[in-house]
Amino acid sequence: MKILITGANGMLAKEVKQRFEKDNDLILTDVDELDITDEKAVMKYIEDCKPDCIINCAAYTAVDKAETAGEIVERINADGPGNLAKAANANKSILVHVSTDYVFGGDLDISKDYKEDDSKNPVTAYGKTKLHGEENIAKNIEQYYIFRTAWLYGIGGNNYVKTMLKLGNSKDELSVVSDQHGSPTYAKDLADIIYQAIDKKIPYGVYNSTNEGYTTWFDFTKKIFELSNITCKVNPVTTEEYIEMMGTTQAKRPKNSQMSKGKLESNGIAIPQWEDGLKRYLIEEGRI
Numbered sequence: 001m002k003i004l005i006t007g008a009n010g011m012l013a014k015e016v017k018q019r020f021e022k023d024n025d026l027i028l029t030d031v032d033e034l035d036i037t038d039e040k041a042v043m044k045y046i047e048d049c050k051p052d053c054i055i056n057c058a059a060y061t062a063v064d065k066a067e068t069a070g071e072i073v074e075r076i077n078a079d080g081p082g083n084l085a086k087a088a089n090a091n092k093s094i095l096v097h098v099s100t101d102y103v104f105g106g107d108l109d110i111s112k113d114y115k116e117d118d119s120k121n122p123v124t125a126y127g128k129t130k131l132h133g134e135e136n137i138a139k140n141i142e143q144y145y146i147f148r149t150a151w152l153y154g155i156g157g158n159n160y161v162k163t164m165l166k167l168g169n170s171k172d173e174l175s176v177v178s179d180q181h182g183s184p185t186y187a188k189d190l191a192d193i194i195y196q197a198i199d200k201k202i203p204y205g206v207y208n209s210t211n212e213g214y215t216t217w218f219d220f221t222k223k224i225f226e227l228s229n230i231t232c233k234v235n236p237v238t239t240e241e242y243i244e245m246m247g248t249t250q251a252k253r254p255k256n257s258q259m260s261k262g263k264l265e266s267n268g269i270a271i272p273q274w275e276d277g278l279k280r281y282l283i284e285e286g287r288i
């Protein structure tokens with residue numbers, strides 16, 4: 001298959017490239033080669049290269065900065081996917097896009113998890129623009145997959161695990177938020193979910209796509225330290241306590257980011273547990 005990857009320098013894109021390169025013809029572009037906000041350029045590029053599939057890994061991902069960054073966030077996260085959807089539709093390419101748990105409000109009781117069709121109520125600029133991106137895709141093409149992920153970490157990027165390893169090695173104790181619930185997701189496992197979905201030709205549509213199992217940032221951090229033999233003590237704090245301690249303003253974080261993977265699993269997609277993903281990541285990073 002001929003596959004165009006946009007945002008190819010990003011963290012997820014690096015894993016997507018690795019997963020797909022063996023048996024596909026990949027065309028890698030980032031903003032310098034193909035700016036997804038440029039509608040004409042997107043149409044021309046896709047008309048010229050006629051990919052069977054486009055995997056969009058491009059996004060504005062700085063959640064806190066997005067609150068004040070203005071219209072660029074909407075252009076990248078909403079107009080960009082819309083441009084890709086129009087061009088993919090015109091050229092009969094499949095469009096694969098990646099979205100986020102932030103399209104939900106995050107205030108669901110933590111005994112429950114979000115199903116794909118649950119009502120959306122994004123509370124951040126990032127979440128709102130990502131939801132607009134999903135809507136722009138659904139409006140313009142039928143052959144699409146949207147994989148909603150969360151708490152993503154991978155080899156090719158700065159991420160939460162790397163930050164914690166650094167802090168854990170330099171501090172005696174750390175305070176970590178214990179009232180936000182979700183699924184840490186290894187980018188390699190998400191790339192494999194995308195691969196399986198395309199390979200098995202599962203029905204088009206939206207799929208919650210994280211590693212399996214739920215935890216909190218506090219328990220995730222304890223697991224990172226336990227697996228890496230780091231002795232730093234981890235203290236649980238509430239989101240409110242954390243913001244007060246740090247004296248920072250932040251985009252509002254969802255308390256409940258738990259997304260059910262029932263839809264993917266009922267389509268025969270195997271999803272590893274988050275602890276298993278973390279262990280393989282730490283081995284790959286040479287930490288264990």
Ligand SMILES: NC(=O)c1ccc[n+]([C@@H]2O[C@H](COP(=O)([O-])OP(=O)(O)OC[C@H]3O[C@@H](n4cnc5c(N)ncnc54)[C@H](O)[C@@H]3O)[C@@H](O)[C@H]2O)c1
Binds near residue numbers: 009
């Ligand atoms: N990182 C997370 O925790 C997380 C959580 C949930 C969802 N997601 C989603 O997963 C996807 C991948 O995230 P990531 O962490 O790999 O992102 P990333 O920030 O590592 O990479 C994004 C890439 O997009 C490129 N880009 C930005 N603007 C562009 C433009 N106008 N045209 C072309 N390319 C452009 C950047 O140069 C960068 O290489 C995104 O859709 C993101 O919203 C990420």
